[in-house]
Amino acid sequence: MKIAVCVSHVPDTAAKINIAGDGKGIDQTGVTYVVNPYDEFAIEETLKTKEKLGGETVAISLGGEANKETLRKALAMGIDSAVLLKDESYRDSLSVAKALAEEIKTQNAELVFFGKQSVDFDNSVVGQMTAELLGYNCISVVVDFKLEGNKVIAEREIEGGKEVVETLLPAIITAQKGLNEPRYASLKGIMSAKKKVIEEKPAAAATNFVDAVTMKRPAPKQAGKIVGTDATAVPELIRLLHEEAKVI
Amino acid sequence: MGNKILVLLEQRNGQIKKASLEAVKTAYDLSSKLSCESEAIVIGNDIENMESIGNYGIGKVKHYKHSDLQNYSPSAYSKILAEHAKETGASIIIIPNTSLGKDLAPRIAAKLDAGLAMDCISLDIQNSEIVATRPIYAGKVLLDVKLNSTVKIFTLRPNVFTAAMVGESKADIESVNVDNPDLSTKVVEIKKSEGKLDVAEAEIIVSGGRGMKSAEHFNMVEELAQLLGAASGASRAVVDAGWRPHSEQVGQTGKTVSPTLYIALGISGAIQHLAGMRSSKYIVAVNKDKDAPIFQIADYGIVGDIFEVVPAMIEEIKKIKS
Ligand SMILES: Cc1cc2nc3c(=O)[nH]c(=O)nc-3n(C[C@H](O)[C@H](O)[C@H](O)COP(=O)(O)OP(=O)(O)OC[C@H]3O[C@@H](n4cnc5c(N)ncnc54)[C@H](O)[C@@H]3O)c2cc1C
Numbered sequence: 001m002k003i004a005v006c007v008s009h010v011p012d013t014a015a016k017i018n019i020a021g022d023g024k025g026i027d028q029t030g031v032t033y034v035v036n037p038y039d040e041f042a043i044e045e046t047l048k049t050k051e052k053l054g055g056e057t058v059a060i061s062l063g064g065e066a067n068k069e070t071l072r073k074a075l076a077m078g079i080d081s082a083v084l085l086k087d088e089s090y091r092d093s094l095s096v097a098k099a100l101a102e103e104i105k106t107q108n109a110e111l112v113f114f115g116k117q118s119v120d121f122d123n124s125v126v127g128q129m130t131a132e133l134l135g136y137n138c139i140s141v142v143v144d145f146k147l148e149g150n151k152v153i154a155e156r157e158i159e160g161g162k163e164v165v166e167t168l169l170p171a172i173i174t175a176q177k178g179l180n181e182p183r184y185a186s187l188k189g190i191m192s193a194k195k196k197v198i199e200e201k202p203a204a205a206a207t208n209f210v211d212a213v214t215m216k217r218p219a220p221k222q223a224g225k226i227v228g229t230d231a232t233a234v235p236e237l238i239r240l241l242h243e244e245a246k247v248i
Numbered sequence: 249m250g251n252k253i254l255v256l257l258e259q260r261n262g263q264i265k266k267a268s269l270e271a272v273k274t275a276y277d278l279s280s281k282l283s284c285e286s287e288a289i290v291i292g293n294d295i296e297n298m299e300s301i302g303n304y305g306i307g308k309v310k311h312y313k314h315s316d317l318q319n320y321s322p323s324a325y326s327k328i329l330a331e332h333a334k335e336t337g338a339s340i341i342i343i344p345n346t347s348l349g350k351d352l353a354p355r356i357a358a359k360l361d362a363g364l365a366m367d368c369i370s371l372d373i374q375n376s377e378i379v380a381t382r383p384i385y386a387g388k389v390l391l392d393v394k395l396n397s398t399v400k401i402f403t404l405r406p407n408v409f410t411a412a413m414v415g416e417s418k419a420d421i422e423s424v425n426v427d428n429p430d431l432s433t434k435v436v437e438i439k440k441s442e443g444k445l446d447v448a449e450a451e452i453i454v455s456g457g458r459g460m461k462s463a464e465h466f467n468m469v470e471e472l473a474q475l476l477g478a479a480s481g482a483s484r485a486v487v488d489a490g491w492r493p494h495s496e497q498v499g500q501t502g503k504t505v506s507p508t509l510y511i512a513l514g515i516s517g518a519i520q521h522l523a524g525m526r527s528s529k530y531i532v533a534v535n536k537d538k539d540a541p542i543f544q545i546a547d548y549g550i551v552g553d554i555f556e557v558v559p560a561m562i563e564e565i566k567k568i569k570s
């Protein structure tokens with residue numbers, strides 16, 4: 001079986017994000033990029049599934065030259081091959097999904113792992129969209145995954161608990177934290193990843209429906225009140241919450 | 249071409265959820281600004297109080313009914329919703345950004361080849377067009393977007409839009425039975441975390457961080473939460489330490505919450521934690537380090553030892569509750 005994993009390349013979550021002069025993008029100075037944290041769970045699950053059932057694995061990323069770093073990391077963790085769908089320009093989620101769907105078809109992958117969300121634009125949609133475009137089944141925000149023959153049994157997180165969901169292959173799974181513990185790349189993995197060739201192709205064209213108008217900073221919260229420096233401040237704190245804020 | 253707004257009502261166990269009422273009221277406001285019609289759709293079996301959404305501004309509800317649709321089924325729900333939107337010519341679709349809405353909205357966008365703006369915190373009209381504001385980079389930046397597609401889909405962050413009543417009227421309900429829903433992907437079981445309120449839905453959250461020192465000390469967090477009818481939350485540090493389950497984690501790789509009151513106990517306020525809770529209406533912080541970043545966004549703070557402050561809070565709240 002061919003198993004694919006889609007990975008995105010995003011600013012480190014600790015990065016300070018400044019808005020660029022044109023108000024349409026972010027200032028790249030000093031921003032380091034990493035594998036999208038949720039995609040590490042997706043890569044790990046891809047590797048675990050291959051270890052159990054055999055098959056071949058491929059990592060796919062859509063973006064610019066820089067995304068090769070993230071693909072290298074996937075290769076270093078143990079993914080067999082990598083494809084960069086090259087496009088340096090802005091794309092909305094659906095147009096990303098359309099290009100990924102084309103590539104997944106070409107790869108003939110029956111099972112595809114995604115992260116639940118890219119921590120740049122925080123959309124949490126590309127996996128579900130890609131599945132619809134391919135006519136694949138899809139379970140999102142998965143914290144437990146099992147494959148029994150053709151049958152997928154997964155648990156997804158919802159408010160106040162989990163849903164146990166069943167479906168059949170071909171399927172797309174989007175990974176949530178808790179699904180597994182991503183492995184570290186071994187030295188051997190890193191060395192062999194360096195030698196592998198990342199296949200490059202142009203990303204299939206698609207229209208954007210989402211126009212970014214402007215970026216702005218959230219209104220800064222006004223400096224709060226330090227009510228006191230020990231437990232004697234508690235009655236005043238509770239009074240403020242009760243009478244001023246009226247929240248308790 | 250005129251607009252037509254469609255709101256998805258989410259039901260769980262036959263109850264319409266509060267986030268849906270927020271969506272209804274938002275649709276009502278939009279429909280008066282855009283002078284267009286709005287209606288709602290709900291999928292399920294036995295649903296209580298559907299008429300009551302009339303009070304929030306929508307007079308017409310289509311109810312798709314089948315005994316296998318009481319629980320969520322991504323395949324069935326997405327087909328029904330997409331087909332209904334097509335048949336009725338909906339041009340604006342509003343969905344609550346809950347776990348169900350987040351799963352469903354992108355499927356509908358792909359089926360209808362529609363533009364999608366997720367997790368909106370405001371919908372504004374400029375030159376008769378909707379401008380949606382959504383937090384990106386974990387809330388470090390707000391992005392305004394416009395959708396240029398024929399059908400436009402917006403999901404609304406819960407607890408941000410208000411669900412105010414606009415009058416007293418009963419909505420008309422039209423129920424139709426669904427034949428052979430597509431259950432190719434279906435929920436076979438729901439595992440509830442025992443009787444606990446989820447951080448994603450709570451009005452008040454009491455969260456503990458590494459400053460709590462051990463799993464046992466979370467009794468204090470739980471007690472305070474229970475007194476306030478709140479959910480208990482956690483920082484990633486304590487989830488990674490195994491003191492609390494991941495379902496309680498607030499932050500960039502946990503849950504995004506915007507309760508009315510967020511109480512942070514022994515949490516430093518790392519950027520990834522703030523990402524998940526900075527849109528809370530009121531933030532209270534208790535931390536012994538006066539320079540902890542959490543104080544920069546807290547409305548009220550006590551610089552002090554949680555092991556002294558929290559028991560005092562419990563006592564004081566008992567007083568006002570009695
Ligand atoms: C990719 C990535 C994703 C992340 N996602 C998240 C996320 O989703 N959520 C999240 O929370 N973090 C996340 N983090 C981790 C984050 O960077 C911090 O490490 C974490 O939030 C720290 O948790 P904390 O505040 O409980 O602990 P600490 O930073 O150790 O803070 C403990 C605080 O307790 C105070 N304290 C100690 N004892 C007492 C006492 N007796 N009385 C009063 N105060 C006391 C200290 O002064 C300190 O400020 C992420 C990190 C990365 C790299």
Ligand SMILES: Nc1ncnc2c1ncn2[C@@H]1O[C@H](COP(=O)(O)O)[C@@H](O)[C@H]1O
Nearest residue numbers: 006007062114115117118123124125126
């Ligand atoms: N440009 C991309 N290339 C490859 N995969 C992507 C890309 N963007 C998003 N994804 C995948 O889709 C998931 C959800 O992303 P998003 O919907 O953007 O939050 C990510 O975790 C990735 O697995």
